[in-house]
Amino acid sequence: MRRHRLVLWNVDLTLVDAGRVSREAYAEAFREVTGAAMVRMAPQAGRTESEVVFETLAFNGVVTDDDHLDAFTAALERAFAVRRDKVRAHARALPGAAEALEAAARLPGAVQSVLTGSLEATARIKLAELGLDRHLDLSVGGYFSPVYPKGATIETSRIKAAAAYKTTIAESATVLVADHPLDVRAAQIARARCLGVATGAATETELRAAGADEVVPTLADTRAVIAALDRLTRP
Structure with missing residues (x-):
């Protein structure tokens, strides 16, 4: 056809x-990249990952540079990969x-x-x-x-x-x-x-x-x- x-x-x-799992993964990625706890996460609806990443970093007082995006997205992929079971359970x-x-x-x-x-x-x-x-x-x-x-x-x-x-x-x-x-x-x-x-x-x-x-x-x-x-x- x-x-x-x-x-x-x-x-x-x-x-x-999958909001619960996304917040957990973001918190883990944030800690891995910055060494600090994430207090506030940026809204995700309708936005691209880079917007969410940079705004989340800014909300939490992190001065950003171009290297943050690659580091954060790599950490976020890893954080999601180890949460496959949580996606099934909570998403x-x-x-x-x-x-x-x-x-x-x-x-x-x-x-x-x-x-x-x-x-x-x-x-x-x-x-x-x-x-x-x-x-x-x-x-x-x-x-x-x-x-x-x-x-x-x-x-x-x-x-x-x-x-x-x-x-x-x-x-x-x-x-x-x-x-x-x-x-x-x-x-x-x-x-x-x-x-x-x-x-x-x-x-x-x-x-x-x-x-x-x-x-x-x-x-x-x-x-x-x-x-x-x-x-x-x-x-």
């Missing part, structure tokens, strides 16, 4: 809630996430992957340990980049998917499913569509105001989610 549309899923607070797939992924895999011509501001390694752990990676081609996903913003990462993912499947995927046939207005803006920059899901910090009204093409309250209504994805990516 010719692949002609790309569905990108945000990970945190769209598909999964959760959000209601309807598994069903939505399975149903979207049956959309004619669809390629599914992820678009996240998080590190690729940590995103893969969350999805694998919660059993959500089965219908996702993570090799064409978009992950944290110290160089490219999210909007550019969406475009990069679209190009990777088109090359991997030897096809053409239009910008307008690319949809980001996400929970934050910053993700909506990233989709707009990439000329992609956006299905807002009000499972994070933003309300349905706020997602619509940000410019989401369609909005659902959660992923629990599989039929409504798939109908929206079909409408948004239909040629």
Whole structure:
């Protein structure tokens, strides 16, 4: 079947809630890099890892330099890797996430992957340990980049998917499913569509105001989610 549309899923607070494990991993990485205890962690919703890292360091009185990012992200990967069991125990797939992924895999011509501001390694752990990676081609996903913003990462993912499947995927046939207005803006920059899901910090009204093409309250209504994805990516 010719692949002609790309569905990108945000990970945190769209598909999964791994907040407890993320805070623990950040605290360990912070202590490893700075030698001190983390008192306050920056908000993560809609942001890239570098924004969260540098703001967390600043919140805790650390004068930062360029070397901090590489050191912190490496420590964060290690901290997550040793917490795989805690992801299974304390993180959760959000209601309807598994069903939505399975149903979207049956959309004619669809390629599914992820678009996240998080590190690729940590995103893969969350999805694998919660059993959500089965219908996702993570090799064409978009992950944290110290160089490219999210909007550019969406475009990069679209190009990777088109090359991997030897096809053409239009910008307008690319949809980001996400929970934050910053993700909506990233989709707009990439000329992609956006299905807002009000499972994070933003309300349905706020997602619509940000410019989401369609909005659902959660992923629990599989039929409504798939109908929206079909409408948004239909040629």
